Amino acid sequence: MTHPAETETLLLREFLAAGDGCVSGAHLAKVVGLSRVAVWGHLHRFEVEGFAFEPVHSRGYRLTARPSGLNAALIRALLPAGAPPLFFLDSVDSTNEEAGRQLAADRAAPFAFVAAEQTRGRGRFGRTWFSPSESGNLYSSFAFRPSLPPERVPLFTLWIGLNLCELLAAETGAAPQLKWPNDLHFGPRKVAGMLTETRGDADQTRELVFGLGLNVATPDSAWPRELAAHATTLAREAGRTLDLNTVAAKVIACVFAAAERFFARHPADEIAELWRRHDLLAGKTISVRQGSETHTGTARGIDADGALLLRTSAGRTLHLRAGEVTLRTR
Numbered sequence: 090m091t092h093p094a095e096t097e098t099l100l101l102r103e104f105l106a107a108g109d110g111c112v113s114g115a116h117l118a119k120v121v122g123l124s125r126v127a128v129w130g131h132l133h134r135f136e137v138e139g140f141a142f143e144p145v146h147s148r149g150y151r152l153t154a155r156p157s158g159l160n161a162a163l164i165r166a167l168l169p170a171g172a173p174p175l176f177f178l179d180s181v182d183s184t185n186e187e188a189g190r191q192l193a194a195d196r197a198a199p200f201a202f203v204a205a206e207q208t209r210g211r212g213r214f215g216r217t218w219f220s221p222s223e224s225g226n227l228y229s230s231f232a233f234r235p236s237l238p239p240e241r242v243p244l245f246t247l248w249i250g251l252n253l254c255e256l257l258a259a260e261t262g263a264a265p266q267l268k269w270p271n272d273l274h275f276g277p278r279k280v281a282g283m284l285t286e287t288r289g290d291a292d293q294t295r296e297l298v299f300g301l302g303l304n305v306a307t308p309d310s311a312w313p314r315e316l317a318a319h320a321t322t323l324a325r326e327a328g329r330t331l332d333l334n335t336v337a338a339k340v341i342a343c344v345f346a347a348a349e350r351f352f353a354r355h356p357a358d359e360i361a362e363l364w365r366r367h368d369l370l371a372g373k374t375i376s377v378r379q380g381s382e383t384h385t386g387t388a389r390g391i392d393a394d395g396a397l398l399l400r401t402s403a404g405r406t407l408h409l410r411a412g413e414v415t416l417r418t419r
Contacts, residue, residue, distance in 0.1 A: 225306030
């Protein structure tokens with residue numbers, strides 16, 4: 090018997106494939122192996138969630154409206170067939186925490202969690218990630234069991250960020266950049282943050298959770314005062330309204346595909362090429378704080394392991410594997 094979520098995915102895929110055209114009830118019933126009455130019941134539940142269907146005499150139904158908020162069934166239908174499982178939560182403490190709990194409970198990986206709200210969303214250094222409900226944003230985490238050497242984890246985060254930059258450039262027509270090591274920007278304004286957390290042995294990463302908070306369409310009035318001057322959204326950069334569920338599906342597909350390529354091989358040449366295209370810090374004077382130490386110099390890209398290259402005024406080149414970067418004015 091088909092799981093209800095799978096049935097919903099199959100039904101919505103038929104409507105999406107039809108575009109502005111109609112899909113007959115008989116065809117829908119055949120696709121999901123249910124009666125036409127049962128199919129109508131699913132369509133009614135969809136309407137409660139914000140979908141709208143127009144009945145057309147002798148032709149079936151036409152999809153005329155979609156939900157504007159995050160909708161799990163729609164995202165699943167928009168994902169490529171065979172994509173890893175996607176789980177949706179109305180509210181959660183942190184999608185990274187939930188993904189970690191599910192890995193600890195031996196859920197088969199890979200999989201992803203998306204939440205409409207995080208009550209304790211986290212960034213680097215234990216900072217809070219602004220994660221209100223109905224914000225028009227995407228809060229997501231992706232879980233893997235990669236058998237990855239620990240020294241390659243920083244490169245994984247950069248690789249995913251660079252692939253997301255490529256996607257966001259195509260979606261907005263603007264020029265996103267990656268601020269080493271884990272922030273996505275449009276110019277001085279931040280649009281997304283990444284957080285990679287791992288568990289494993291000294292020589293092998295056994296579990297990896299990649300978290301992404303992406304500002305898709307936050308209203309200007311929703312930003313806290315301390316964030317308003319430093320944050321942006323995809324919709325603002327694109328200069329148009331974006332469909333949240335379509336963006337979510339593209340982002341999720343992008344992360345899974347990029348992760349699969351990274352685990353299968355070492356894309357060193359591609360990383361180097363993409364870094365040159367999307368490096369926010371290139372040639373800029375920066376400070377990097379590492380604990381009680383602060384290093385100042387000129388950013389010179391990254392090395393083969395993903396460490397930041399910092400050229401100091403004394404002529405030394407430091408390879409920094411972690412730290413908090415601040416852009417400095419000359």
